[in-house]
Every structure is written in structure tokens, then in C-alpha cells.
Amino acid sequence: MTIDTQVKELTDGFHLVIDALKLNGISNIYGLPGIPITDLTRMLQAEGMRVISFRHEQNAGNAAAIAGFMTGKPGICLTVSAPGFLNGLTALANATTNCFPMILISGSSEREIVDLQQGDYEEMDQLAIAKPLCKAAFRVLNAEDIGVGIARAIRSAVSGRPGGVYLDLPAKLFGQAMDAAAGKASLIKVVDPAPRQIPAPDAVKRALDLLKDAKKPLILLGKGAAYAQADADIRALVEKSGIPYLPMSMAKGLLPDTHEQSASAARSFVLPEADVVLLIGARLNWLLSQGKGKTWGGKDHKAWGGQKFIQIDISPTEADSNVRIEAPLVGDIGSCVAALLAGMGSNWAKPPIEWTSAVAERKNKNVAKMAETLAKNPTPMNYHSSLSVVRDIIKANPDAMLVNEGANALDFTRSIVDMYKPRKRLDVGTWGVMGIGMGFAVAAAVESGQPVIAIEGDSAFGFSGMEVETICRYNLPVCVVIMNNNGVYRGDEVNVTGGSDPSPLVFVKGARYEKLMEAFGGVGVLATTPAELRHAMEEAIKSRRPTLINAVIDEGAGTESGRITSLNPTSAAKKK
Numbered sequence: 422m423t424i425d426t427q428v429k430e431l432t433d434g435f436h437l438v439i440d441a442l443k444l445n446g447i448s449n450i451y452g453l454p455g456i457p458i459t460d461l462t463r464m465l466q467a468e469g470m471r472v473i474s475f476r477h478e479q480n481a482g483n484a485a486a487i488a489g490f491m492t493g494k495p496g497i498c499l500t501v502s503a504p505g506f507l508n509g510l511t512a513l514a515n516a517t518t519n520c521f522p523m524i525l526i527s528g529s530s531e532r533e534i535v536d537l538q539q540g541d542y543e544e545m546d547q548l549a550i551a552k553p554l555c556k557a558a559f560r561v562l563n564a565e566d567i568g569v570g571i572a573r574a575i576r577s578a579v580s581g582r583p584g585g586v587y588l589d590l591p592a593k594l595f596g597q598a599m600d601a602a603a604g605k606a607s608l609i610k611v612v613d614p615a616p617r618q619i620p621a622p623d624a625v626k627r628a629l630d631l632l633k634d635a636k637k638p639l640i641l642l643g644k645g646a647a648y649a650q651a652d653a654d655i656r657a658l659v660e661k662s663g664i665p666y667l668p669m670s671m672a673k674g675l676l677p678d679t680h681e682q683s684a685s686a687a688r689s690f691v692l693p694e695a696d697v698v699l700l701i702g703a704r705l706n707w708l709l710s711q712g713k714g715k716t717w718g719g720k721d722h723k724a725w726g727g728q729k730f731i732q733i734d735i736s737p738t739e740a741d742s743n744v745r746i747e748a749p750l751v752g753d754i755g756s757c758v759a760a761l762l763a764g765m766g767s768n769w770a771k772p773p774i775e776w777t778s779a780v781a782e783r784k785n786k787n788v789a790k791m792a793e794t795l796a797k798n799p800t801p802m803n804y805h806s807s808l809s810v811v812r813d814i815i816k817a818n819p820d821a822m823l824v825n826e827g828a829n830a831l832d833f834t835r836s837i838v839d840m841y842k843p844r845k846r847l848d849v850g851t852w853g854v855m856g857i858g859m860g861f862a863v864a865a866a867v868e869s870g871q872p873v874i875a876i877e878g879d880s881a882f883g884f885s886g887m888e889v890e891t892i893c894r895y896n897l898p899v900c901v902v903i904m905n906n907n908g909v910y911r912g913d914e915v916n917v918t919g920g921s922d923p924s925p926l927v928f929v930k931g932a933r934y935e936k937l938m939e940a941f942g943g944v945g946v947l948a949t950t951p952a953e954l955r956h957a958m959e960e961a962i963k964s965r966r967p968t969l970i971n972a973v974i975d976e977g978a979g980t981e982s983g984r985i986t987s988l989n990p991t992s993a994a995k996k997k
């Protein structure tokens with residue numbers, strides 16, 4: 422009788438998850454530990470991955486989502502079951518809405534108990550809940566399927582239209598042991614996770630024919646164009662065509678905002694005037710008034726303005742979602758733009774001079790008007806005088822990342838602060854969601870290694886403010902500037918009833934937000950003048966120390982909802 426004395430080397434679910442992620446080039450994990458993933462966070466770190474541990478899962482999720490936007494690789498968020506999972510879900514839904522690739526990996530309770538609803542610790546059918554809020558959702562029950570599960574999650578997040586993916590890993594999976602060699606063999610390194618999608622030649626020709634005949638063409642660059650990382654070709658297309666272009670918020674900097682063809686400062690002129698509009702990675706959603714109505718020169722709020730649209734998008738169903746798309750160009754932006762460039766040949770005629778000079782005239786007028794406003798130095802500071810400082814700081818530090826949220830704090834920053842490089846401006850995106858601030862700032866610092874400037878409304882900051890501790894703990898070069906006007910939109914509202922409660926829109930007056938940063942060892946500064954703000958920002962950039970500047974501004978300077986007052990039901994009703 423022979424006894425097999427050879428001891429087989431084993432692996433387990435924990436290590437297979439880690440190995441699968443590493444095999445696919447993932448090196449940063451954003452999350453929050455607890456049952457059943459505490460050991461996983463320790464082991465991830467022990468295996469050389471960077472684990473950034475947050476104070477609330479929503480911020481970890483936002484960090485993962487924006488890491489996905491910045492890098493084109495799925496950002497990973499790791500949460501505990503039920504409540505932790507739910508906290509991460511808003512970020513997952515927001516990522517999907519914005520077409521950011523991320524994977525929310527959540528530990529979950531025992532399937533057998535959850536399915537019989539027997540009251541397990543943090544019991545919840547997480548897969549079912551996640552499904553409608555993301556692009557794809559998977560659960561892995563057996564250790565030998567971890568490789569496939571992670572491969573499917575990665576492909577789903579980044580191929581086609583990017584988005585959020587949910588991966589459910591029940592507690593029992595982590596401890597499952599299997600033969601190490603078989604485990605290794607079960608892992609998959611995803612080949613070509615976001616395959617190029619080449620546009621059809623007849624669709625390219627149709628688009629070029631339309632563009633060629635245009636008298637007043639316009640290019641609209643969206644955050645899809647920024648995400649595509651086809652920067653050189655996009656710039657070549659804009660410059661070769663000579664067509665004025667308008668960047669959507671997160672496409673600012675794809676070409677420098679100071680580019681002579683930028684029509685940002687003539688937005689309300691070019692949209693209604695244009696006859697042919699080339700959309701590159703931008704949806705005709707609310708941010709573009711659904712492609713119709715008065716913004717586009719329509720006679721009422723629903724009427725088509727007469728523009729003909731060419732739309733480049735990776736999603737074939739995006740075309741005609743709001744108005745007719747004459748020339749849909751379906752494919753990845755890199756391939757589509759390259760095909761357009763090739764098709765333009767060497768004799769492409771620039772747009773009529775009447776059009777480009779009319780745009781330039783309107784733009785120069787607005788730029789001059791803006792310069793005049795920015796030069797003023799009122800007391801107290803207002804959005805313009807403080808953001809004029811931020812504008813100078815970004816100009817001097819074009820590699821710095823800019824995170825931005827709020828209402829007035831968002832809208833004024835977008836129009837005042839020029840961006841010079843692609844994917845540097847990160848903001849509230851398609852949902853106009855508050856709470857992205859500190860999560861985005863952490864990931865921006867971790868993924869880029871560059872200084873980060875976060876321009877935050879005081880309300881906006883409150884949604885993720887506790888993460889200043891995370892910023893200090895990881896010693897990240899983040900400078901948070903709170904545009905402190907004591908409230909949501911304004912700080913001067915009163916309770917109309919005369920009662921003792923404050924208005925729902927205001928906060929404690931004169932709040933000392935800078936002390937929050939000091940509490941964790943960072944630098945806190947109270948700035949009441951542009952000179953103080955400038956000095957503090959310059960110091961923050963130079964020292965790379967976590968800094969929070971409480972920029973006190975006129976509490977009456979803002980307007981309801983910033984630039985989107987008209988979307989409030991009372992204003993919208995008046996408009997109709």
C-alpha cells in the first residue's frame with residue numbers, strides 16, 4: 422500500500438481575488454473595511470496593492486468611478502454587505518449615468534440564509550438591488566469561478582459604453598480553498614478589454630458630406646471625448662476643420678480653453694446660430710436642452726432649432742434619443758475621429774469667414790466683459806474676485822487637477838477658470854450630484870500624483886467633508902477651497918414665518934471649516950481677501966500639504982441653483 426505524502430499547495434478565495442485583480446493591472450483599491458472583507462483589505466495591502474480606506478463608502482465609490490474616468494481602467498470600490506453596499510450604490514449608479522467604468526465589489530451574507538430570509542447578519546439580496554442601477558451585475562459562488570467573474574466585470578465596465586458593474590462576493594467564497602496551480606490556471610488576463618469599434622465607411626462619408634456643406638458648423642466636445650484619450654487626433658480634427666468648438670464641462674482642457682477656436686465665451690450665440698453640429702462624446706440631454714428649444718433657436722421651449730446633427734458615439738442607440746440625428750457615426754471616438762481626419766484629405770475648406778468672425782466677435786466681447794468683472798475687488802469677496810485667483814493658479818499650474826461642485830461655486834468656476842490639459846476638470850457630471858468632492862479629490866491625487874485643487878460650495882463640501890481625515894492620513898496634496906457663503910445658493914435667506922428655526926437653505930454663519938483640516942494635522946486657512954486666498958493656494962501647491970482654505974464670500978452673491986434657476990418647478994412653469 423502506498424500513501425500519497427505529497428502536500429499540495431493551496432490557495433483560497435481571498436488570494437484568487439487579489440491575484441485576478443493584479444493580473445489585470447489593477448493596483449489601487451478604494452474602500453472601507455468590515456465583515457466580511459476586513460482580511461481582504463489587509464491582504465490586498467500585504468500583496469502590494471494600494472488600499473485607500475475611506476470614512477464613508479459613497480466617497481470610496483466616487484473615488485473609484487473617477488479613477489475609471491481618468492485612466493480608462495475600471496476603478497475598484499470595495500464595501501461590506503447591506504449598509505456598506507447601499508452606501509456605495511449611489512456612486513455606482515452615478516458612474517453608470519456618467520459612463521465611467523467602475524466595479525463595486527461587495528461582500529455579502531450567506532445565500533442560503535438570505536434567500537430564505539432567515540435574518541442573517543446584514544442580510545440583503547444585493548445582486549437584485551444593484552442590477553437596475555448598473556450596466557451589469559455578477560455573483561461568484563465558487564473559488565474556481567473568481568477569474569471568470571472578475572474578467573466579466575472588467576469587460577462589462579470598459580467595453581462599449583463604459584459604466585458601473587456590481588460584483589457580489591459572498592463571505593463563504595473568501596475562505597474556500599483550492600489547489601494553487603488549478604487556481605492560478607483559472608485566472609483570466611483580459612485581452613483587449615475595450616476593443617476598438619471601427620465606423621462604417623459610408624457613415625463616415627455621410628458625416629463628412631454634411632460637414633462640408635455647412636455654412637455655420639460647430640463641434641461639441643463631451644466628456645466621452647475626454648475619456649477616449651484620443652487627444653491628439655481630436656485637436657487635429659478641430660484645427661484642420663477650422664470649426665469653432667464648445668467643450669462640455671468635463672471636456673474643458675481637451676484643447677486649451679484659450680484656443681482661438683474655442684467658442685465657450687459665445688455659447689448662447691453659437692448654439693442657436695449653428696447649422697451643422699458635430700457631437701463628439703456628448704449626449705443631447707438636459708445639459709444641452711435635449712437639442713431643441715430656445716437654447717437652439719427654436720421658437721418655443723420644445724421646438725427644433727433647425728440644426729443638423731452628426732453624432733459620434735460608441736452606443737448605437739444614442740442617436741435620435743431627442744432629435745433627429747442626420748449622420749450617426751457609431752464607433753469608438755479614436756477610430757471615428759481618425760476616419761474623419763483621413764476622409765477630409767488635404768484640401769478641406771475651412772468654414773466661411775462670416776461665421777468664424779461673427780463667433781470671434783461675440784467671444785471677444787464676452788471675454789472683455791469678463792476681464793472687467795474679474796478685475797474688480799469688492800468687499801466682501803465674491804465668486805468673481807475669488808475665482809480670478811483660482812484662474813491664475815491653474816494657469817500657472819496646468820497639470821494640477823481641478824475638482825468642482827456646488828451650484829454657483831460650480832457654474833462660476835466652469836466659466837471663469839480656464840483649463841489647459843485634458844481630463845483635469847472633474848465635476849458633478851450628468852446628474853449634477855453633490856458629494857463627489859472629496860472622493861474625486863482623493864482619487865485625483867492618487868491616480869495622477871499631481872496637486873489637486875477642489876473648489877467646493879459650502880453645502881457641497883458637507884456631503885463628503887469627513888474625508889479631510891482621509892486626505893491627511895494619506896498625506897495627499899489636496900487643497901480644498903470652500904466658497905463659504907453660509908448656505909445653499911445664498912446665505913442670507915430668512916425663515917419667512919419669523920419662527921426661530923433658520924431657513925432650510927442656510928447654515929451656521931461664519932463657520933470655521935478650516936479647523937476641520939487642522940483637527941487632523943493639515944493646514945487650515947481663513948481667507949477673506951483675494952490676496953489671502955492667493956497666498957494660501959500658492960503655499961498649498963508648493964508644500965503639497967493637505968490644506969483647507971475657508972474662502973469667505975458675500976452671502977448674497979449667489980443665485981438660486983446657479984445657472985439652472987429655470988429648472989426649478991416655479992420658474993419652469995412660468996417659462997411655459
Ligand code: OXT
Nearest residue numbers: 686688689827828829830853855878879880881909910984
Ligand atoms: O453665452 P452666455 O452669455 O449665456 O454666457 C455663458 C458663456 O458664454 C460665458 N462664458 C465665458 N465668458 C467669458 N469668458 C469665458 N472664458 C467664458 N466661458 C463661458 O459664461 C456663461 C456661462 O457659460 P456656460 O457655463 O458654458 O453656459 P451655461 O448656459 O451655464 O450652460 C448650461 C449648462 C446647463 C451646460 C451649465 O449651466 C451646466 O453645466 N450646469 C450644471 C449645473 C449643475 O449641475 N448644477 C449642480 C446641481 S444644482 C442643485 O441640484 C444643487 N443641490 C441639490 C442636490 C444635489 N445636486 N445633489 C444632491 C445629492 N442633493 C441635493 C444642492 C444641495 S446645488 C446644491 C448645493 C449648492 O450650494 P453650495 O453651497 O454648494 O454652492 P453655492 O451655490 O455656491 O452656494
Ligand code: ADP
Nearest residue numbers: 582643644645649669702703704734735753754
Ligand atoms: P457630456 O456630459 O460631457 O455632454 P455625456 O456623458 O453626456 O457627456 O456623453 C458621453 C458620451 O460619450 C456617451 O454617450 C458615451 O456613450 C460616449 N462615449 C464614452 N466613451 C466613448 C468612446 N470611447 N468612444 C465613443 N463614445 C464614447
Ligand code: MG
Nearest residue numbers: 878879908910
Ligand atoms: Mg454655498
